[in-house]
Amino acid sequence: MSSAEFVAGWLAGAAGLALGHPFDTVKVRIQTQAGYRNILDCMVRTYRHETFRGFFKGMSFPLLSVAVVNSVTFGAYGNALLYLCNTPCRDRHSDPPSYAHVFMAGSFSGLMQAVILAPVDLIKVRLQNQNHPYGRSRVVPEEAQPRYRGPMHCSAVIFREEGFAGLFRGGWALVLRDTPTMAVYFLVYTGLCRGMTTERQEPGPVTVLLAGGCAGTVSWALATPMDVVKARLQMDGLKQTEYRGVLDCVVTSARKEGLRVFLKALSLNAARAFPVNAVTFLSYESLLKVLC
Known part of the structure; x- marks a missing residue:
């Protein structure tokens, strides 16, 4: 087993998280809270009510755990x-794996x-959805106190x-989200790097940035x-179990809000993904050269 990828991923992920968390906060609120007209409205109202610190709610826990x-x-x-x-990682460009192996x-x-x-993601989302203000007054009414004081x-x-199972609420949806999309993520990155680089040569920094950003966006x-x-x-969990599971959530959401509900924050996700994943892959590839 190689440990270089674990260490490189640890540091590269932290760099990407620090860049993308404010956008992630806006994304989560648009997807889970009613009342925002669009992305800009969410950003303006968050800033007015909670200052810049509102965009970084829930960041401390994933920043510490993103390493893992x-x-x-x-x-x-x-x-x-x-x-x-x-x-091995040091030969990945000179002796490239097949696309089927990359996908698997x-x-x-x-x-x-x-x-x-x-x-980790559950706690982050719960903290991001707290709308309590920052720094507006020394005395905060009891009803305005945040439900959670920290991670x-x-x-x-x-x-x-909610019990131990409550800590994994939404876990099946997370599996269904990440298993296929991470395959596409690495496949797009690998394909673009090979397409923009001389055969069996290492991709340059600009290539890595472009390929990583495109992979994240797709x-x-x-x-x-x-x-x-x-x-x-x-x-x-805060709404006393409105959905019975993944399928029920899909059907209920589509019935109430139409199919467009599943595209909420799509533009923000795409815009956030490019710089975050460009930085993540550049950090990752740079660290591998040192560690391998």
Whole structure:
């Protein structure tokens, strides 16, 4: 087993998260809260009510744990390729794996990511959906107090009120989102790198940035419908179980709001995905050169 992918994924994921979290907060609110006319309206109202700090709600926990999640994502992908075609990371460009192996390794990576990510993502989404203000007054009315005081308090409340299974609420939707889209993610990245690089040569920084950004945009465009379902199921615990499962959430949401509901925040996801994944892949590839 190679450890280089785990370490590179650890650091690269942290860089991507720091860049993309404010956009993620807006995305989650649009998908789960009614009343916003569009992305700009959500951003303006968040800033007016909560200042810039409102865009970073729920970031501390994933920033600390993203090391584990992204380490698993890239580590599982790299080691799956090593198992499938016996290609170590240092030879991945000079002796490239087949696209079929890339697809299978990406699917395995997405499955592993979903299992590890489920509790982390649930807590992040719950914290992002709190609309309490920052810095407006020293005295905050009791009804305006946030339900969760932080990530540890949030996890404790969920465990107490919803049990251990409650920490994995929306987990199946996460598996259905990440398993196919991570396969596409790595497939698009690999294909673009090969297409823009001389055969058996390492891609340059510009190529990595473009390929990583495009891979993120394409995968998030495919992931958005199930991402909407995942976010709604995760917030379901606060609404005393409105949905009976993934299929019921899909049917109920479509019946009430039409099929367009599954495209909520699509444009924001695509816009956020490009810079975040460009930085993530550039960091990842740069670190692999040092670690392999």
